Amino acid sequence: xxxxxxxxxxxxxxxxxxxxxxxxxxxxxxxxxxxxxxxxxxxxxxxxxxxxxxxxxxxxxxxxxxxxxxxxxxxxxxxxxxxxxxxxxxxxxxxxxxxxxxxxxxxxxxxxxxxxxxxxxxxxxxxxxxxxxxxxxxxxxxxxxxxxxxxxxxxxxxxxxxxxxxxxxxxxxxxxxxxxxxxxxxxxxxxxxxxxxxx
Amino acid sequence: xxxxxxxxxxxxxxxxxxxxxxxxxxxxxxxxxxxxxxxxxxxxxxxxxxxxxxxxxxxxxxxxxxxxxxxxxxxxxxxxxxxxxxxxxxxxxxxxxxxxxxxxxxxxxxxxxxxxxxxxxxxxxxxxxxxxxxxxxxxxxxxxx
Numbered sequence: 001x002x003x004x005x006x007x008x009x010x011x012x013x014x015x016x017x018x019x020x021x022x023x024x025x026x027x028x029x030x031x032x033x034x035x036x037x038x039x040x041x042x043x044x045x046x047x048x049x050x051x052x053x054x055x056x057x058x059x060x061x062x063x064x065x066x067x068x069x070x071x072x073x074x075x076x077x078x079x080x081x082x083x084x085x086x087x088x089x090x091x092x093x094x095x096x097x098x099x100x101x102x103x104x105x106x107x108x109x110x111x112x113x114x115x116x117x118x119x120x121x122x123x124x125x126x127x128x129x130x131x132x133x134x135x136x137x138x139x140x141x142x143x144x145x146x147x148x149x150x151x152x153x154x155x156x157x158x159x160x161x162x163x164x165x166x167x168x169x170x171x172x173x174x175x176x177x178x179x180x181x182x183x184x185x186x187x188x189x190x191x192x193x194x195x196x197x198x199x
Numbered sequence: 200x201x202x203x204x205x206x207x208x209x210x211x212x213x214x215x216x217x218x219x220x221x222x223x224x225x226x227x228x229x230x231x232x233x234x235x236x237x238x239x240x241x242x243x244x245x246x247x248x249x250x251x252x253x254x255x256x257x258x259x260x261x262x263x264x265x266x267x268x269x270x271x272x273x274x275x276x277x278x279x280x281x282x283x284x285x286x287x288x289x290x291x292x293x294x295x296x297x298x299x300x301x302x303x304x305x306x307x308x309x310x311x312x313x314x315x316x317x318x319x320x321x322x323x324x325x326x327x328x329x330x331x332x333x334x335x336x337x338x339x340x341x342x343x344x
Contacts, residue, residue: 023218023225030224052228059232129321194323 007071015063022062026055029072032154033079039149040083041090042138050086054079069163076156076164080146087142129190136186144179151176 005013005021007028013021033054038047057078065074137145150156150164158176162169184191214233220226 019215019217023220023229026225026228027221048224052224052231055228056231059228128325129323194320 008067011058011062011065011071012067015065022059025058025071029075030055033075036076036079036149036154037083039134039137039153040142040146041086042134046086050079050082053082057082070160073160073163076150076154076160077166080150080164083146084142129194132190133187136183136190139186140179140182144175144182147172147176148179148183152180 005024007025010021010025014025030051034047034051037050037054038044041047041050054075058075065071137148140148146165147161150161151158156164158169158172161167161176162172165172167175214236215229218229220229
């Protein structure tokens with residue numbers, strides 16, 4: 001059986017000059033990174049842009065990867081920062097139309113602005129349930145949304161999320177709980193429709 | 200600039216000869232990576248590679264150019280991009296004609312997919328929203344009339 005090289009081995013080979021290793025890394029992670037960006041931004045084209053920019057950063061700054069964290073942690077940190085920058089750009093672009101506060105948490109210094117730029121994209125979510133879930137996700141405040149995506153969709157550990165978002169472990173757990181509570185509230189009607197026997 | 204003569208495959212072969220893109224996603228990343236490796240002076244062919252992408256991609260390519268090319272060249276590219284995006288506002292003789300895509304292969308593969316929702320849940324919802332089959336009308340009118 002052929003040994004599959006780890007991400008860390010591939011990035012090391014890439015920094016030593018093997019560009020095929022970079023392409024292998026990109027093929028391995030482009031879908032999860034695109035998925036993360038799409039779930040966070042709610043726009044497929046922007047998600048593709050973010051994912052491509054993420055890999056371009058890996059290409060340009062791969063030599064700065066020190067190996068002290070998992071490669072995926074480093075990769076998601078780049079994607080997360082780019083996604084958040086894009087969200088700020090949305091806010092600047094759409095201005096006060098988005099400045100209605102959904103909820104402001106005690107431990108979150110930033111305003112939790114609901115992102116209303118989501119437009120259902122038939123190429124990705126062509127079912128009612130998928131659109132409903134994504135639409136609800138976009139109404140969760142971005143700080144919580146990012147952590148829910150990393151935990152519940154990308155299956156990251158709490159420790160990895162803490163590293164990616166540069167947040168204390170306890171804060172990560174509390175924000176995930178609060179985000180799930182927001183999401184649960186938003187999806188209450190859908191859940192009742194899906195599982196009437198449990199009501 | 201003879202844009203029709205531009206060979207998109209040769210661009211990547213020249214600048215990143217050891218790799219090959221299998222879809223548009225990979226091709227775009229590799230083309231941008233190749234642009235970052237260019238020396239300060241870009242050849243006309245390289246410039247064509249930059250201006251070949253329009254619309255959404257042009258913003259990122261312009262950003263890439265800030266770090267790669269000189270300011271004079273940047274203003275030229277911006278001018279060309281402007282011509283491409285708003286052809287109706289300029290004399291036809293100044294409009295750059297569409298050129299073949301830099302990296303889109305002849306058979307475009309599907310873009311990167313996002314994780315689908317659990318199919319079992321989707322089936323339940325689709326069943327929920329599906330219209331019930333209409334009952335057949337009575338053959339001899341309605342009972343009671």
